[in-house]
Amino acid sequence: MDPGDSLLAGPPIQGSIYDDLRAYSAKLMSGSKATYLPIGGVVPPLLESYRYADLVRIIVNSKVNAPFSRPIHLFGGGHPMFIPMAVLLGVDIFDSASYVKYARDGRLLFPDGTRDASEVLEFPYWSPLRDMQQRDIAAMDKRERLYWFSLHNLHALFSEIREVRIRIEEQTLWEYVQSKAMAHPTLLEAFRTLRSYSRLLERYTEVSKKNSFMYLDTRSLEHPSAVRLSRFLESFVGGDPRFRPQGRI
Numbered sequence: 241m242d243p244g245d246s247l248l249a250g251p252p253i254q255g256s257i258y259d260d261l262r263a264y265s266a267k268l269m270s271g272s273k274a275t276y277l278p279i280g281g282v283v284p285p286l287l288e289s290y291r292y293a294d295l296v297r298i299i300v301n302s303k304v305n306a307p308f309s310r311p312i313h314l315f316g317g318g319h320p321m322f323i324p325m326a327v328l329l330g331v332d333i334f335d336s337a338s339y340v341k342y343a344r345d346g347r348l349l350f351p352d353g354t355r356d357a358s359e360v361l362e363f364p365y366w367s368p369l370r371d372m373q374q375r376d377i378a379a380m381d382k383r384e385r386l387y388w389f390s391l392h393n394l395h396a397l398f399s400e401i402r403e404v405r406i407r408i409e410e411q412t413l414w415e416y417v418q419s420k421a422m423a424h425p426t427l428l429e430a431f432r433t434l435r436s437y438s439r440l441l442e443r444y445t446e447v448s449k450k451n452s453f454m455y456l457d458t459r460s461l462e463h464p465s466a467v468r469l470s471r472f473l474e475s476f477v478g479g480d481p482r483f484r485p486q487g488r489i
Contacts, residue, residue: 248273252280252315253302257294266305276311276333277302283316292322292430296329300437303330308444320351320400321427324417325434327404330444339397343389349396351403352423357389366399367392414463431459438462 253269255261269277279302286295303312311332317323318336326334342349346357350364357377363369368391369377377385407413421431434441445464461467 247275249276249278249313252278253306254281255298255301256281257286257298259297259301262298262301263305266302270306270310274310276313277306278313278315279331280315282314287316287319287322290424290426292325292426293433295322296325296430296433296437299326299329299331300440304440318397319354320349320396321353321420321424322430323397323400324404324407324413324420325427325430327408328413328417328441329434336397339393340386340390343386343393346385346389348389349393351396351400352420363392366395368395418459435459435462438464438467442467 253262253265255263255265266277279298282295282298286292286298299312299314306312308330312330313333313335314326314331316336316338317326317331317334318338323334339349342354347354348357348360358374361374363372369388372388377388380388403416404413407416417434418431421427442464
């Protein structure tokens with residue numbers, strides 16, 4: 241293979257939960273010849289404990305301090321709950337062994353969270369376990385159970401990735417992330433953090449004039465379309481307070 245055709249991963253962007261360290265690390269890594277830049281140090285302290293709000297800040301600080309021409313790789317970002325939000329923030333590549341780690345513990349991944357396999361009464365249509373019941377699972381040996389649980393978790397991940405691709409094409413990823421945020425308190429907290437970067441997101445989000453804007457509640461006012469309109473109104477009417485979005489949830 242021609243070295244020029246290969247992908248070179250840079251050293252991970254580190255810095256724990258400290259914004260200034262993450263920004264400094266991202267700038268240092270951007271000076272390398274790496275083809276893409278990984279974000280590291282997030283799995284045990286953040287992802288496994290559902291600290292998604294901290295993860296939002298880490299991704300933003302890493303992304304804005306690195307060249308936008310370099311793809312961003314989120315190490316260990318392998319839960320369907322957070323993948324859409326990570327993509328909305330600019331993450332391009334994921335990897336994770338979560339599908340087998342969760343399966344080993346008897347836990348199954350779903351778009352809105354993680355469940356103990358013994359508590360699932362009926363499996364969704366996309367799951368390879370859809371035709372099975374608890375008695376079928378109980379009859380499996382440990383190795384067979386690990387195989388089926390891992391397969392279910394992989395299906396959950398790839399199903400979510402396909403949905404994200406559709407939402408990107410339809411330009412409805414923001415609405416999808418907003419709806420998913422109501423599935424778990426930690427996701428809602430993360431979405432509140434994401435909304436604090438709404439002006440920054442608007443600068444780098446392509447908004448089609450063909451798509452309609454759906455107002456659901458005051459959180460919709462941080463949608464890139466609404467922020468762009470707000471910018472226009474502020475410049476057009478001179479910042480008249482009558483035209484400023486009111487309220488916040």
